[in-house]
Amino acid sequence: MNFYNLLNELAVMDFRSHISKIIRNTLLGLLFMAIVSSCLDKIDLQAPGGISEDVVVEAKLVKSNPSTISVNITRLFNFDGFSNQVTAKTVMLESDDGSSMEVRRVGDGVYRSEITDELEIDYGRGYRIKLLLQNQDLIESDYDTLQRVRKGNTLTAIKGTKLIEDDFGDIRERPNMRYILKSYLTDDKETKIHWEVIRDFKFTDLLVNRRFEIIPNKICYVTENRGLLDIRVLDPKVVNLSSDLYQQEIIEEEIDYQYAEGYNLTVVQEAITEKTYNYYNEISKVVVRTGNMFEEPAGKIRSNMTNLTNPDSEIFGMFYTADHDTIRLFISREQAGNPDTVCFRPVPPFGQSPCRFAIAECCDCLTFDVSTTQKPAFWKGE
Amino acid sequence: MKKLNLLFHIVILAVCSVGYAEAQTKAEVLITGEYTNVPIEQVLDQLESQYDIDVFFKKDELPDKMLTGSYTEMPLNEFLSSVFSRTATGFFIYRDTEVIIVPRQLVDEVYSAKYYQALEGSQEEEEVAVSAEENPTLMVGSLDQLSPTGKATVTGVLIDAQSNEEIIGATINWPEQGVATVTDEFGKFSATLEAGTHDMVIEYLGYQDLRKQMNIQSDGSINLELFKEAVSLDEVTIRGRSADASVDNVQISVATIDVKTIKKLPTFLGEADVIKSLLLNPGVSSIGEGATGFNVRGGEVDQNLVLQDEGFLFNSSHALGFFSTFNTDMINKVDLYKGNIPAEYGGRLASVMDVEMRNGNDEEFDMKGGVGPVSSRLLIEGPIIKNKTSFLIGGRASYTDWILKQIDVLEVRNSSATFYDLNARINHKFSQKHNLTLSGYFSKDEFSFNNEFGFDYSTVLGEASLRSILTDKLYSKFSVTYSKYASTQIDLNGNDMSSLDIDISYLKIKEDINYDISEKLKFNVGGEGILYTTEPGILEPTDASSIIQGVTLDQENGLEAAVYGSAEVNLTDALLISAGVRMSLFQFLGPATIFSYEDPENPTTNTITGSELKEGTISTYSNLEPRFSARLKLSENGSFKAGYSRTAQYFNQIFNSDSPTPSSQWQLATPYVKPNLSHNFSAGYFHNLKDNNWETSFEVYYRDIDRLFDYRDFAQLIANEHIETELLSGIGRAYGAELSLKRKLGTWNGWLSYTYSKSERQVLGINRGDWYSSNFDKPHDFSLILNFNPNQRHTLSFNFNYSTGRPTTPPIGNFETSTGLVVPIYSERNEVRIPDYHRLDVAYTIGQGYKKNAKFKTSVTFSIYNLYGRKNAFSVFFTQGAFNRAQANRLAVLGSAFPSVTFNFEFL
Structure with a gap:
């Protein structure tokens, strides 16, 4: 039957007598198809790249005892490589009272000094950095005023469960830990708050002896900047609080192997200026993108640094001052509900290395990005 | 003697x-x-x-x-x-x-000799006509009143024989005389012919052709009736409002959408959609699937005036943009003016979409409806007082939730998307000359995602209009319209539990008068006043634990007024000119808090010097907006047209995302947010072939936008009491060429359109002040609609679209913070394009049966949207991939084929 004949046959068909059959066999089957599930996948689309000459300065003055200044100078890196450090001729820290000090070079593009008598670090005082690059470009930051952070902030953990959808689409309960941070906001509402969340966990890798027995080998302490993409800043002016105590769930996570030998959560609460607050806010808008139709467009992150020699040259990064309070909470294996370790090294076939068949970190826990066998001073567990 | x-x-x-x-x-x-x-x-x-x-x-x-x-x-x-x-x-x-x-x-x-020849012919034809009882000759005028020139002007009204509703846009043609005219919004027509008896033909889609002899003896009027075709849904021909309107009309850049055509196009989930049909016209595009609204010739979504009769809508989308708010059963006609806008319209820069709703049947009851996979519709109409008063009620409702529950994604299962709308209309004829229409429209959308956030928005529109035929040549339309759009955005999660309310309402009064002095000279004058009230933003916490601080922005008020006049002059048979002017005025009214800045031309948050509560008229803007169009007929079937219009827009929707959200606020012109202005030029050649069955056109256009605004990077637009600090002022330009080819009748019919266009902006503070592409700049845009009609009952339709990918802003490098966070640095705005868009849809319609007298008629449409499952990117965004590489990610709103079946029925 050719196409025209088919259409002619359809033309004489009494539609109504067949409607129920059509509905039963065709319509309902179609309706159950996915309706609103959108589709997200990776594609090949070349980003332009090619701006690796611009300089990035990340610098931070922390009031402590002693206070420290750290400066990291790099170039932007495109998508074919990694960051290149930039060595400056001089890096100076200046106070708005006119005093200044040179920041010491401790590596390529890395400068760090403890601030002793040369400079007074006081709340309400402005500080800036000045860099002279090898090409004689003079880079200067705006003054950033040191804000005071309030101490006495507390961190508590609540163990519970959460419903999640597993890889097979089934709903199941998952043990989780919720961390609640109670923060005292600043006295001055112009001051903004920034939180950094770091976790450390103990991890023991394993060894298979000649008898194919699995035995503990070495202990590592692994550090991760938790929620790196989830930048947490707060402007006390735009929140509705009945008191100056601000409570938030700073993190929620599954209880997994990281809790198997001991776990420490550290929250660093920093008092920052509005410019720094905007800087973090802008970063948070560009590091996590979803492409949905209501998403705000990406933009260029504003820096508080200027190239005085060549004003057309863009400088990225930020110099800021911070006063901070460090809050820590240790969770033992028992407190976490005795979760299992992830390392069950299989016994390999004769003549083959067991590590071919195991998680790499279980063979050598120093494989973690930031890990050490030195027990941190703050570690409360064994 | x-x-x-x-x-x-x-x-x-x-x-x-x-x-x-x-x-x-x-x-x-x-x-x-x-x-x-x-x-x-x-x-x-x-x-x-x-x-x-x-x-x-x-x-x-x-x-x-x-x-x-x-x-x-x-x-x-x-x-x-x-x-x-x-x-x-x-x-x-x-x-x-x-x-x-x-x-x-x-x-x-x-x-003249013509005079007597006309008289002679008239008399001869009259005698012939007398014997033709079945098709009696229509008599117009009286010979004793005949003008010495031998010509007579015939005026009248064309109505639906069953419903007595005026028929708009039908062509009345006297082929021997080479004269044709089109009925206006009152169903009125006017044509000047030589006295005598002439064949007259009226064609209008969905109606039986009317072919009669008309004996014209002098100036006179006559009312004509058309009967609906018994199998109107099976009508396979696409006959427009006028066989040669595209060549004859003076207006350039007008797209007229036929409702029957809309219903036969492939649909998304079975919902015939006016706006999606508009996208098939050259010069009309959208950001992508699911986006709200449409873009016309490089204009923003909010630069289109979307009229429903005399009222205009602020949001014409259901389900965040997947469907339009127009119920196609209620529509009489849709005209889209793409730049050369007549003087009677104003308030928007880019286009006017004029949707004419229809009246109910005042002779007999009728019920029709349709059932689709995600929505159904029902319409009832009939007489309240036979031949005098009719009603029409139509509604649609969606029921997507039961489908969402079937989807194996927890977040989707926990989501909800519903909408409904209701139209009601009463039409009363005081006499043949006076007609009162009361209409109401209500729509509501509710959308929630995974109990995390949601939107809830609604539109209310009420209108009363009185149409009067004062004399054969003078008629008026007076209307009063009130509308309110309200939206709530709800955040249901975490410490941010809050709601954001915005709304805007207006009261509009308009008087429009047409005076047709003769077939060669017609005037249109009128005036309108619109009083706006907006609530730009009320942000409130919705839970005691929420940290959101409530913000209530001042209510804003504005008055937009305009008077206009235009004349259409037929200088010669070939040259037809329409020229007019619109004088518009806008006042931003207090009380309102006005901030002052160190540099008022460049307001920023850092340069605020104070604020003041002002009363009365705070700022006033006025603009003279000339409108001009001309048609020069180069042959019987070909004409050259050109047009110019100046347009001003006194309020805008504030959004910097790809598509406005339902909660994007509407901002009136203030002392700092100045009205947008545009010059619109267009010219084109129009040629019809094969007895007007083939329509071709080629148009070029240029828009010079001498005032617009764009947004600063990371603009904070929600509940911002000094929104002007987030805006940057600039200029824009859009230009392009549009090609259209249409075959209206035949076993194979359809149309093809191609547009080459550019839409660019120049704003100080963005891209170093250089020109850059707007978000909706898509240089190549191609559409092909192919209908196969083996007979009157069956239609197989194909719809293919292709367009260049729209611009996006990619990262061009990274830096790493001390905490190890890799931060992307983005390029200048809109430097690269997302992949090109293409899609094929197919639909098969089995129309109503051939039984003319059947009381119950059904039809069914099978449709597959995105037949080959193309994953068209709505957007592309970049994430950090392996080895710090930028990984492009494509978000395809519709990533697969979407089949649907719609069952339509009608009780007569």
Whole structure:
């Protein structure tokens, strides 16, 4: 039957007598198809790249005892490589009272000094950095005023469960830990708050002896900047609080192997200026993108640094001052509900290395990005 | 002797038609006689009696003279010349059989051969018509009223024979005369033709053709009726409002969408959609699937005036943009003015989408509806007082939730998306000349995602309009409209539990008067006033634990007023000009808090110097907006058109995302947010072929936007009390060429359109002040619609679209913070393009049965949207991939084929 004949046959068909059959066999089957599930996948689309000459300065003055200044100078890196450090001729820290000090070079593009008598670090005082690059470009930051952070902030953990959808689409309960941070906001509402969340966990890798027995080998302490993409800043002016105590769930996570030998959560609460607050806010808008139709467009992150020699040259990064309070909470294996370790090294076939068949970190826990066998001073567990 | 007034012409013609064959030549008659002081009237009576001559005259036109003289075998001509010498009276011998006595001036100057030929033809046709009882000739006017030029202007109203509803946009054609006219929004028409009997043809989609003879004897009016086709849904031909309207009309850049065509196009989830149909026209595009609204010739979504009768809508989308708010069963006609906007419209820069709703049937009850996979619709209409008052109620409702529950994604299962809308309309005819319409519209959308956030928005629109035909040439439309759009955005999660409310309402009063002096000269004047009230943002915490601090922005008020006038002048048969002007004025009214800045031309948050609560009129803007269009007919089937319009827009929707959200606020022009302005130029050649069955057109356009705004990077737009600090002022330009080819009738029919266009902006503070592409700049845009109609009942439709990917802003590098966070650095705005878009849809419609008298009729449409499952990118965004590489990610809103079936029914 050719196409025209088919259409002619359809033309004489009494539609109504067949409607129920059509509905039963065709319509309902179609309706159950996915309706609103959108589709997200990776594609090949070349980003332009090619701006690796611009300089990035990340610098931070922390009031402590002693206070420290750290400066990291790099170039932007495109998508074919990694960051290149930039060595400056001089890096100076200046106070708005006119005093200044040179920041010491401790590596390529890395400068760090403890601030002793040369400079007074006081709340309400402005500080800036000045860099002279090898090409004689003079880079200067705006003054950033040191804000005071309030101490006495507390961190508590609540163990519970959460419903999640597993890889097979089934709903199941998952043990989780919720961390609640109670923060005292600043006295001055112009001051903004920034939180950094770091976790450390103990991890023991394993060894298979000649008898194919699995035995503990070495202990590592692994550090991760938790929620790196989830930048947490707060402007006390735009929140509705009945008191100056601000409570938030700073993190929620599954209880997994990281809790198997001991776990420490550290929250660093920093008092920052509005410019720094905007800087973090802008970063948070560009590091996590979803492409949905209501998403705000990406933009260029504003820096508080200027190239005085060549004003057309863009400088990225930020110099800021911070006063901070460090809050820590240790969770033992028992407190976490005795979760299992992830390392069950299989016994390999004769003549083959067991590590071919195991998680790499279980063979050598120093494989973690930031890990050490030195027990941190703050570690409360064994 | 016969004493006649001008009615004598009827007799003349009767005599003419009967006596022509055997008549001797009167001019050859020889007159002999003696006259002594004989009155002229008596002389003429003697001529009739003695020589069997028919003499026609009006007594009061005869000279006050006595004839004295002796005549011997003097030819009639010479005799009459002698009789009327030295008088103001003349004569002539008509067709050598009758003598006509008239004032000499008329003989010499006015009474043309055409006049008499017309009279003759009219009489002959009249006699023929009398015998044709089944199709009697339509009589217009009276011969005694016929203009000396032999031409007559026919006016009237074309109505639906069943519902008595005026039919808009139908072509009335007198092919022998080469004259055609189109009924206006009142169903009125006007055409000037030569007197006589002519074939008349009226074609209108969904109605039986009306072919009649019309005997035109003088200026006059006549009401005409069209009957609906018995199998209207099976009508396979696409016959527009006018067979040659695309060539004849003076207006350039107008797309008229036929509702029947809309219903046969492939649909997304079975919902026929006016706006998606508009996208198939050249120069009309959208950001992507699921985006709200549409873009016309490089204009923003909020630069389109979307009219539903006289009221305009702020949000014409359901389900965040997947469907439009228009119920196609309610629509009479849709016109889209793409840049060359008539003077009666204003307030938007880019386009006017004029959706004309229809009235109910005032003779009999009718019910129709449709059932689709995600929504259903029902419409009921009928008389309240037969032939006088009708009602029409139509509604749609969605039921997507049951489908969402079937999807194996927890977040989707926990989501909800529903909408409904309701139209109600009462139409009352006080008389044939006065018509009152009361209409109401309500729509509501509710959307929530995974109990995390949601939108809830609604539109209310009420309208009363009185249409009056004051004289045959003068008619008016007075309307009062009130509308309110309200939206709530709800955050249901975490410490941010809050709601954001915005709304905008207006009261509009408009008077529009048309005065058709003649077929060659028509005027349109009017005025309107719109009072706006907006709540730009109320942000409130919705839970005691929420940290969101409530913000309530000041209510804003504004008054937009305009007067306009335009004239359409037919200078020659070929040259038709429409010129007009619109004078618009906008006042931003207090009370309102106005901030002051160090540099008022560049307001920023860091340069605020204070604020003040102001009352009364805070700022005033006015603009003179000329509108012009011309058509030069180069041949019977081809014309060149050009147009220019100046447009001003006094309020905008504030959004910097790809698509506005339902909660994007509407911002009136303030002392800092100035109105947007644009010059719009267009020109094109239009050519029809094969008896107007093929329509072709080629248009070029240029828009010079001399004031617009864009947004600073990371602009904070929600509940911002000094929104001007987030805006940057600039200019824009859009230009392009549009090609269209359409075949209206035939087994294979459809249309093809291609657009090449650019849309760019230049804003100080963005991209170093250089020109950059707007978000909706898509240089190549191609659409092909192909319909296969093997017979009247079945239609197979294909729809293919291709367009260049729109611009996006990619990262061009990274840096790493001390905490190890890799931060992307983005390029200048809109530097690269997302992948091109293409999609094929197919639909198969089995129309209503052939039984004309069936009380229950059904039709069904099978449709597959995105047949080959193309994953068209709505957007592309970049994430950090392995080795710090930028990984492009594509978000395809619709990533697969979407089949649907829609079942339509109608009870008569």
